[in-house]
Amino acid sequence: MPDMQQIINFIITIGIPVVVLLSFILANAMYLQLMERKVLAHMQSRLGPMRTGWHGLLQPVADAVKFMFKEDIIPAKADKWVFSLAPLIFLVMAFGAFVAIPFGPDTVIFGRTVHLWVSNLNIGVLYIVALAGIGTYGVIMAGWASNNKYSLMGGFRSAAQMISYEIPMAFAIVTVALMAGSLNLTEIVQAQSQKWFIIVFPVGPVAFFLYLIAGVAETNRAPFDLPEAESELVAGYFTEYSGIRFGIFYMAEYMNMMIVSLLASIMFLGGWMPVQIFPKLLGGIPPISWINTALAAIPPTLWLLAKLYFFIFFYMWIRATLPRYRYDQLMTIAWKILLPISLGTLLVAAFMKQAGWM
Amino acid sequence: MTPGSYLPGHFLPVAIFLFVGIAVGVGMLVFSRLVSPRRPYREKLMTYESGITPFSDAHQKFSIRYYIIAMLFLIFDIEAVFLYPWAVAYDRIGLYGLVEMVIFIIILLVGYVYAWKKGALEWE
Amino acid sequence: MINQLIFAYFAAVIVVSAVLVITRKNPVHSVMFMLLLFFHIAGVFVLLNAEFLAAVQLIVYAGAILILFLFVVILLSVERESQAARANRFWPWLAGFGLIIAGEIALLVLRGSFPGEGKMAVQVAGAGVRDLGVVLYSKFLVPFEISSVILLVGLIGAVMLAKKKTNE
Numbered sequence: 196m197p198d199m200q201q202i203i204n205f206i207i208t209i210g211i212p213v214v215v216l217l218s219f220i221l222a223n224a225m226y227l228q229l230m231e232r233k234v235l236a237h238m239q240s241r242l243g244p245m246r247t248g249w250h251g252l253l254q255p256v257a258d259a260v261k262f263m264f265k266e267d268i269i270p271a272k273a274d275k276w277v278f279s280l281a282p283l284i285f286l287v288m289a290f291g292a293f294v295a296i297p298f299g300p301d302t303v304i305f306g307r308t309v310h311l312w313v314s315n316l317n318i319g320v321l322y323i324v325a326l327a328g329i330g331t332y333g334v335i336m337a338g339w340a341s342n343n344k345y346s347l348m349g350g351f352r353s354a355a356q357m358i359s360y361e362i363p364m365a366f367a368i369v370t371v372a373l374m375a376g377s378l379n380l381t382e383i384v385q386a387q388s389q390k391w392f393i394i395v396f397p398v399g400p401v402a403f404f405l406y407l408i409a410g411v412a413e414t415n416r417a418p419f420d421l422p423e424a425e426s427e428l429v430a431g432y433f434t435e436y437s438g439i440r441f442g443i444f445y446m447a448e449y450m451n452m453m454i455v456s457l458l459a460s461i462m463f464l465g466g467w468m469p470v471q472i473f474p475k476l477l478g479g480i481p482p483i484s485w486i487n488t489a490l491a492a493i494p495p496t497l498w499l500l501a502k503l504y505f506f507i508f509f510y511m512w513i514r515a516t517l518p519r520y521r522y523d524q525l526m527t528i529a530w531k532i533l534l535p536i537s538l539g540t541l542l543v544a545a546f547m548k549q550a551g552w553m
Numbered sequence: 554m555t556p557g558s559y560l561p562g563h564f565l566p567v568a569i570f571l572f573v574g575i576a577v578g579v580g581m582l583v584f585s586r587l588v589s590p591r592r593p594y595r596e597k598l599m600t601y602e603s604g605i606t607p608f609s610d611a612h613q614k615f616s617i618r619y620y621i622i623a624m625l626f627l628i629f630d631i632e633a634v635f636l637y638p639w640a641v642a643y644d645r646i647g648l649y650g651l652v653e654m655v656i657f658i659i660i661l662l663v664g665y666v667y668a669w670k671k672g673a674l675e676w677e
Numbered sequence: 678m679i680n681q682l683i684f685a686y687f688a689a690v691i692v693v694s695a696v697l698v699i700t701r702k703n704p705v706h707s708v709m710f711m712l713l714l715f716f717h718i719a720g721v722f723v724l725l726n727a728e729f730l731a732a733v734q735l736i737v738y739a740g741a742i743l744i745l746f747l748f749v750v751i752l753l754s755v756e757r758e759s760q761a762a763r764a765n766r767f768w769p770w771l772a773g774f775g776l777i778i779a780g781e782i783a784l785l786v787l788r789g790s791f792p793g794e795g796k797m798a799v800q801v802a803g804a805g806v807r808d809l810g811v812v813l814y815s816k817f818l819v820p821f822e823i824s825s826v827i828l829l830v831g832l833i834g835a836v837m838l839a840k841k842k843t844n845e
Contacts, residue, residue: 325739331740332712
């Protein structure tokens with residue numbers, strides 16, 4: 196019979212983190228849509244949503260209500276079960292990945308040491324990679340179950356693109372694991388306390404760049420948003436989806452984007468470590484040392500969030516800037532350019548570590 | 554420690570969170586089901602095909618290129634899986650490990666070059 | 678007690694979904710149940726403290742091999758297959774073979790002794806990925822290098838097969 200203390204302990208160590216993380220994810224999944232519309236609008240000299248609330252601040256709520264109250268159509272020729280299951284798989288895989296993300300170092304809140312993660316997995320990175328790989332099923336299943344030519348084409352293209360870019364991404368992650376000597380995300384951040392991995396020349400910037408490109412392709416975003424190329428494939432694998440199921444796909448895409456951005460911040464930009472201006476070179480000189488002290492005083496979690504939103508803004512920025520690639524170009528980039536470069540980067544990193552240059 | 558007595562404690566939150574994820578998804582579907590209208594008719598349930606009546610089934614034989622991509626992916630994914638423990642244990646196995654892995658990668662590179670030369674990486 | 682209940686859940690789902698995999702008429706549905714099966718096998722690995730193997734189970738089996746299955750099943754357009762008869766005239770023979778193999782396994786489990794019995798398999802090598810890496814890349818060097826040759830053969834075979842098809 197568990198006593199009162201155990202139950203309270205369970206609520207504090209697991210219950211509260213789960214609830215906090217859940218609300219964080221859902222709020223972001225809703226409001227990133229508004230952010231994207233606003234950012235794109237201002238880049239194109241428009242205003243974006245303005246009517247619902249102050250500067251469209253209630254637009255996500257209106258969208259959510261609309262998704263809920265719209266008719267959810269399942270086409271007569273569709274495979275009903277697989278059609279219904281596909282968005283769920285996509286959502287749960289995007290959602291589950293957040294468990295392994297550490298949002299900061301151990302912090303003392305109300306006289307208690309609190310971990311800012313839900314679960315500190317030793318195989319953190321692998322866990323996220325595994326879930327991301329299974330997310331591919333959502334895409335193929337949706338495409339196949341719709342029994343629509345556009346959906347099937349879109350699903351296949353999307354899946355082939357996702358698996359192709361998973362390879363360079365995996366090699367970039369292995370490079371980070373090699374530099375950090377761990378797959379645990381907290382340890383990866385701690386390994387960067389002296390030097391962020393992005394400035395470990397020459398492998399750091401290359402691996403970061405590879406990861407960034409692969410990340411954009413993995414999340415099916417512009418300029419790699421071929422599966423959703425409306426001029427040729429209507430809406431790709433979710434052409435036949437409407438109402439709440441469409442909403443679920445939409446939200447899950449933003450969650451995937453957050454995961455990729457969080458991983459980029461954690462693996463290359465020092466996670467929750469603060470930005471410092473040349474700490475070794477100029478750190479002692481007064482005006483710079485004051486700025487460095489001020490920057491270091493900002494709470495770590497805010498640093499991680501700042502990096503997260505920077506990456507998300509970057510994604511929106513390139514969507515507004517770059518035209519879409521052709522599908523054969525997309526495949527050539529993955530298999531003939533990124534794959535050899537990523538493998539080479541990994542070997543160079545191994546050589547450097549062996550020679551003690553790192 | 555005897556078999557069956559071990560409980561991986563740090564996976565408990567993972568299980569709970571995956572369960573919460575499923576609950577959120579199903580909850581949204583159920584709620585939408587309760588509040589959304591349902592007025593199906595034949596034309597509405599028809600497959601979308603840019604305004605024309607759909608002809609033939611969408612499930613037809615597909616291009617073999619996707620199969621090659623999936624096969625290549627499988628090979629390189631397994632290679633990546635071998636690399637993870639190697640990378641983590643690298644500071645303990647050192648030069649020995651580096652030489653081993655270089656041999657491993659070179660053997661696979663032979664296959665990669667072969668696939669490239671044969672045009673399997675081409676998307677024609 | 679609770680861990681045995683969890684194991685029982687995983688084992689039950691594994692058996693049920695395995696049966697569903699081979700009894701579904703639509704191959705795509707079979708693949709879906711196989712995904713469920715792989716997930717729960719990963720769960721059993723987690724219970725054995727083999728978290729790296731659990732991740733590999735998901736990455737390689739669920740994330741790569743099963744994707745290949747799904748591609749092939751969809752590419753070959755399964756609807757026609759699923760209308761064919763479920764069993765051909767050899768089924769009594771096949772069922773017989775299956776029974777013999779099942780009997781052998783049962784005999785092995787009941788009578789045989791296993792070298793690692795009483796210990797957790799992964800305790801020998803340590804639970805961490807690091808220990809696994811050290812053992813794999815020092816003690817099991819030759820099998821590791823041979824596996825690369827096997828992968829090479831698979832790669833070349835795939836290219837050969839696929840290219841022959843397109844040249845026709």
